[in-house]
Amino acid sequence: MNTISVEALKAKIDAGEKLNLLDVREPHEHAAFNIGGQLLPLGLVQSLQLDEIEHLKEETIYVYCRSGNRSGQACMMMEPFGFKNVVNVVGGMLAWQEKFPG
Numbered sequence: 001m002n003t004i005s006v007e008a009l010k011a012k013i014d015a016g017e018k019l020n021l022l023d024v025r026e027p028h029e030h031a032a033f034n035i036g037g038q039l040l041p042l043g044l045v046q047s048l049q050l051d052e053i054e055h056l057k058e059e060t061i062y063v064y065c066r067s068g069n070r071s072g073q074a075c076m077m078m079e080p081f082g083f084k085n086v087v088n089v090v091g092g093m094l095a096w097q098e099k100f101p102g
Contacts, residue, residue, distance in 0.1 A: 006100075009062060013036075020038075021037030022061050022071075022074070024064070025064075029066060033097065040052060040053060045077055048077075063078075063087065064088075064096075066093055071089060075087070
């Protein structure tokens with residue numbers, strides 16, 4: 001599994017790169033703060049309800065959660081199902097909000 005820092009991810013976003021962002025937190029966490037990722041809670045990933053992102057199998061997908069733990073689990077679960085380029089955002093949204101407050 002590949003990883004990326006919040007600084008490197010923000011640089012890609014700021015540069016206007018087209019990115020596939022996947023938020024594996026719960027809906028209330030996503031509603032409180034998010035960076036524009038598609039919401040697919042970890043529970044749905046665990047139950048292999050991946051239809052919503054099936055079209056991204058060959059794309060790079062940046063997966064994030066609150067701290068980087070759930071997103072790491074999601075990446076490990078997705079890889080055996082043909083998602084070849086999943087990237088875990090290290091530190092998750094806690095690190096993002098610490099580095100980029102406001």
